[in-house]
Amino acid sequence: MEIKSKKLVTLDEYIIQSQNKFPGATGELSQLLRDIGLAAKIISREVNKAGITNILGVHGSTNVHGESVKRLDIFADQQLISALDRSLITCMVISEENDGIVRLNSEGGKYIVYLDPLDGSSNIDVNVSVGSIFSIYMRQPRYDQNLVEEDSLQPGSRQVAAGYVLYGSSTILAYTTGLGVSCFTLDPSIGEFVLSNSGFKIPEKGTIYSINEGSYNSWSQGLKKYIKYCQEDDPETGRPYTARYIGSMVADIHRTLVKGGIFIYPSSSRYPNGKLRLMYECNPLSFIMEQAGGTAIDGKNRIMDIRPEAIHQRVPIYIGSPENVKMARSFLEKYEEETVG
Ligand SMILES: O=P(O)(O)OC[C@H]1O[C@](O)(COP(=O)(O)O)[C@@H](O)[C@@H]1O
Ligand SMILES: [Mg+2]
Ligand SMILES: [Mg+2]
Known part of the structure; x- marks a missing residue:
């Protein structure tokens, strides 16, 4: 009997296929999304074994909102920021866990990334789903290339991409670049996010x-x-x-x-x-x-x-x-x- 298996499309493959539809694209946004995907896998691994690795509980500090910071908040923040810093595409990060703008090694990088590294921290210690959220903007083109505040304060309509990771009964990553929403599920046996739905739509009405x-x-x-x-x-x-x-x-x-x-x-x-x-x-x-x-x-x-x-x-x-x-x-x-x- 012939066994037909469904072809799996990984996040990395999907991002590259999408980029190939735009011949002029530099591939930098694709790299940035793949960097976030990698950090998400590391955070997911840590969330899954949080009960045995001493990463639960409070960090001992409070953030800019006066909220008690959890150890996992800091871990997620560090993983995402270092993943973004590695590929020298992002010039600055603004994160819930940092009072001011975090300038990265690539001062000339095109992208600005906003992060909620770990969303729902009050649920960490009780084994209820948490997430990560990201929002990506381009800095404004100008001659002096200085990083100014106005780059970091653009309306949401100027986002070039955004998405979230949900660490739930499975880990899901959803993102958009303005061409619909694509969802991926992390397959822990191969360590890859696999496409589960592209062109995702919400019901017109719910109850x-x-x-x-x-x-x-x-x-x-x-x-x-x-x-x-x-x-x-x-x-x-x-x-x-x-x-x-x-x-x-x-x-x-x-x-x-x-x-x-x-x-x-x-x-x-x-x-x-x-x-x-x-x-x-x-x-x-x-x-x-x-x-x-x-x-x-x-x-x-x-x-x-x-x-x-x-x-x-x-x-x-x-x-x-x-x-x-x-x-x-x-x-x-x-x-x-x-x-x-
Ligand atoms: O406990 P409340 O007041 O209902 O607030 C819940 C809201 O706060 C948040 O936890 C805030 O997120 P953080 O954990 O990232 O600070 C949201 O995820 C959630 O919708
Ligand atoms: Mg949040
Ligand atoms: Mg948070």
């Missing part, structure tokens, strides 16, 4: 809502009414929406992409501008979401159109299936008008 309901009392009237709407019977299914909240944004967004629905991190009295960071959480995941056919807004406006003012700035986010986000927005608008009027 899952995802929000930390602990801060209910400080939500806006419109948000309270929208969540109440989600808890009532949906006219199409005859049932209320399902609530799901993991507490690692990458994992919550990955589920939203696969199943549809909405993920919300709103402003509240504790976090007047929301908790999540524009440049290394919201912009890259919004780019992925839009490329998969979804929507991402701050309550009113498109996340990727926000003009950033600071590298660690926060923003509220409503992200997911287009119909769900549209409905949430209409509730926010309606009740804002009533409050104002």
